[in-house]
Amino acid sequence: MATIKEISQCVGVSIATVSKVLNNQKGVSKETEKAVLAAAKKLNYRPNLYARHLKTGDSKTLGIIAEDLTVFNTPDIIDGIGVCCESRSYHYILGNLRFNKQFGHSVGHGQKKSRLVNDMVEQMLSKQVDGIIYIGCHSHSLATLSIPKDTRFVCAYCYSEDHSIPAVIYDDCEAARNVTKMLLSKGHSKIGIVAGVKDSWHTNNRLLGVQEALYEHAVPYNPHFIRYGDWTRDLGYQLAPELLKEGVTAIFAMNDLMAMGVLDYCNQHDIEVGKDVALIGFDNREISSVCRPALSSVALPLFEIGHTAASVMLDLIEKGEKNENNQIRLSCAIIERESTALEAQDI
Known part of the structure; x- marks a missing residue:
């Protein structure tokens, strides 16, 4: 896999110029930009996202925790999240708790479920995600989480007992x-x-x-x-x-x-x-x-729930914006x- 240095040598420009092009920064002519992108494609260049995170302090990556990927509502919600992420140049990491497979429709097992959720949150944070979107199997109250206060967290298809956590559900x-x-x-x-x-x-x-x-x-x-x-x-x-x-x-x-x-x-x-x-x-x-x-x-409105949850999350990350109404209810058809x-x- 090619490096930025190899691209700069191929095009005959500085490493700084290549970096500007690959990071969508201004100050480079259209001709040079075109040449750099062509060389990157020819040399099969792929950005090192972890290195970028160390440099900029953000990973441009979200963590998605699904209670169960096999439940009918989850795929379309993830699709909505994915489309929103793609439109704003973010990536995501997906985690599956398998609640439906393990517990079915049972309302019990509260301690075990909480432990699984908190363990998955820790896994996501260890991967340096910028925020976490949590997708419920059904609309229910998510118990208080053992997560750092500065963790960006949004619920989709469920809501949190902590009313400061944004939630996107349907009415x-x-x-x-x-x-x-x-x-x-x-x-x-x-x-x-x-x-x-x-x-x-x-x-x-x-x-x-x-x-x-x-x-x-x-x-x-x-x-x-x-x-x-x-x-x-x-x-x-x-x-x-x-x-x-x-x-x-x-x-x-x-x-x-x-x-x-x-x-x-x-x-x-x-x-x-x-x-x-x-x-x-x-x-x-x-x-x-x-x-x-x-x-x-x-x-x-499953796709819309995912897209809205991701939009709320990315606004939190990029602008520090919080919706005045932390529980967003979308209409059905x-x-x-x-x-x-x-x-x-x-x-």
């Missing part, structure tokens, strides 16, 4: 409120809910959104229309007949997997989703657009498909 309550308003606008006043687990942040905020929309439209809240699941397809299947017996004309499942369970039950019992009952899920997973009938769902195509009077 569960607003999304569920909009889903309910959409179903009400189609004439559905008997809306069944396949909720998630009772102690989930997502479940409680989405239920709040449903209740707010019903209240705004003077539709009584009926607790008999609520069933709690565990986010799995099997529970959606099991709970579907209970809601249908209550006489609901529409079902809002709080994730696409449970919605698919409802769809499975309906398909097996000659109930036409989109004609006999309306159905909408949440998350806009790939399966929602390829099942039949195609499933209406709520699309999460409702994707309507065949499963909610008809008005209630047509069902």
Whole structure:
């Protein structure tokens, strides 16, 4: 691999001139800049980022800690971070805690999880990253971290008990409120809910959104229309007949997997989703657009969460800027498909 000295000898300019070109500094003619870049490419030059860090005091590198790379939300968030980093000439190092693989949906193991998080933070800091973005498996409160006070830290898809730490999440309550308003606008006043687990942040905020929309439209809240699941397809299947017996004309499942369970039950019992009952899920997973009938769902702003979190972090690094509102909530979008195509009077 070539050095700056070899490039300077090849072009016939000083090492200082080559350094200016490679570091995008002013004071070099366009002709010389072009010659230096051509020589760098020809000689297969690669910058020594660690040496640059020692000289400038910043590594132009972020650390990303993901609770689990296999969870559906994480790749698009990382993609958003990556695009933002690329646009501002930063790199990133990725660490995977494997929480979902190790602990599943269990809310326990707090001490073990905290130890794993703090160990990963130490690993990132030992690699001289300029800041750390932490990606949650789901929206939850991240316990107080044992990290140096001057560590730049941003949460994505979760939030911290330390309110000084910026967090970028999406608005569960607003999304569920909009889903309910959409179903009400189609004439559905008997809306069944396949909720998630009772102690989930997502479940409680989405239920709040449903209740707010019903209240705004003077539709009584009926607790008999609520069933709690565990986010799995099997529970959606099991709970579907209970809601249908209550006489609901529409079902809002709080994730696409449970919605698919409802769809499975309906398909097996000659109930036409989109004609006999309306159905909408949440998350806009790939399966929602390829099942039949195609499933209406709520699309999460995953790319935007990652891009926003990275932008907040890079502003902290480069400008020392902190957002006045340390918890940024992004809006979701409702994707309507065949499963909610008809008005209630047509069902």
